[in-house]
Amino acid sequence: MTYIRETCGCCDCEKHCGALDIVFVIDSSESVGQTNFTLEKNFVINTMNRLGSMASDPTSATGTRVGVVQYSHNGTFEAIRLDDPNINSISAFKMAVKKLEWIAGGTFTPSALKFAYDTLIRNSKRERSKVSMVVITDGRFDPRDDDNLLNYICSDAKVEVNAIGVGDMFGKMQQTETLLSIACNNKKRVTEMRRYADLMAEDFIDKVETWICPEPITVCPDLPCKQEPDVAPCTNRPVDLVFLLDGSERLGNENFRHVGELVQRVADSLGLARSKIDRMRARVALVQFGKEREHTIAFPLTHDPTLISAGLEGLRYLDSSSDIGxxxxxxxxxxxxxxxxxxxxxxxxxxxxxxxxxxxSLEEAVSAMRRAHVVSTVIATRGDVDQAVLQKLVMGDQDAIFQGQEFSSLSQSSLLNKFIRWVC
Structure with a gap:
């Protein structure tokens, strides 16, 4: 019994939300980008992880059922149905979501909403269940689509729609009016954010959880369970993290040493991939740079702690000028x-x-990051930083700039924990 408890997680408490149907509608158009589409899927999975349990029988009158619609241009809509007999557990649902592939076409949001309601909700609603829909999009759609369908679902008072608007991979902000129409003109059900990585923020998923299941009943097993250690942060999704270390003379030998300690601490804390073929968790790389054409790869993207430690130990400070581009x-x-x-x-x-x-070459380089769907973060400690350059590096996202007093204390501070939560 001890073995079963420690390996299957049966000691975990679960949240029960009563009779609840949840439908996620996620934008899979070209403007979203493949990395952001993956973040959408991870958001869906992480949200369901929070809720903890699903109806083992999708035809049951009780329990939680969940469905997903991904959409792009007309005729490309794909659905994980609420009443799919194969979706009878969280693990089965996760597997189905992970199999969804980015469509990368146009954007027919109004038609997708109609499809979601007609295909997943209209004929499979349960008499006493609450129906909650969460729509993720930038709010723009093909003008050939019928905008009258934006509030198609609003005619059903039993369906609550929340719209999440995110700026797209080209840096364009979301269309608020469209989002408001999707949310049945209820401003409280519209959330706007700058980038898709914000979907993964713990406080935001807390918020979504209250939308979907505002009054959960927590059920814990009556077992003398062993307390397990905290799970590493990046275990629930794949992250490839590349450190770009400015090895210019402004850094200094002492700070260079502290940076190595910081990178080691981060690698130890992330939750590294378990093998070369592990599709989840984190991998890490480090590139030190100086002037143009002066670059050193300490270690390429790897999950191997030994390779990371050896790379850091063998890295030598360039003590040069700086060319980030x-x-x-x-x-x-x-x-x-x-x-x-x-x-x-x-x-x-x-x-x-x-x-x-x-x-x-900075502008060219930032454009290249956008094309490669890179999410960027800055760690800076000096007081005399070039704020304009840092803003360019994070593509205008001030929250992605982490500034501390000095490198010597950075790896020991709460700033490190905040940084790890951010990148994971």
């Missing part, structure tokens, strides 16, 4: 090569720099 282009060409990155993994660049750098 050329470093970004070098990293994309040499670290993100075809066959080296995992399908559906979030590509994350972490810049350790003060932003004082040559600027000739």
């Amino acid at each position: 050329s470093a970004i282009l070098y990293t994309i060409d040499n670290i993100l090569r075809p066959g080296e990155i995992r399908r559906f993994a979030e590509l994350s660049f972490v810049f350790i720099t003060d932003g004082v750098t040559a600027s000739e």
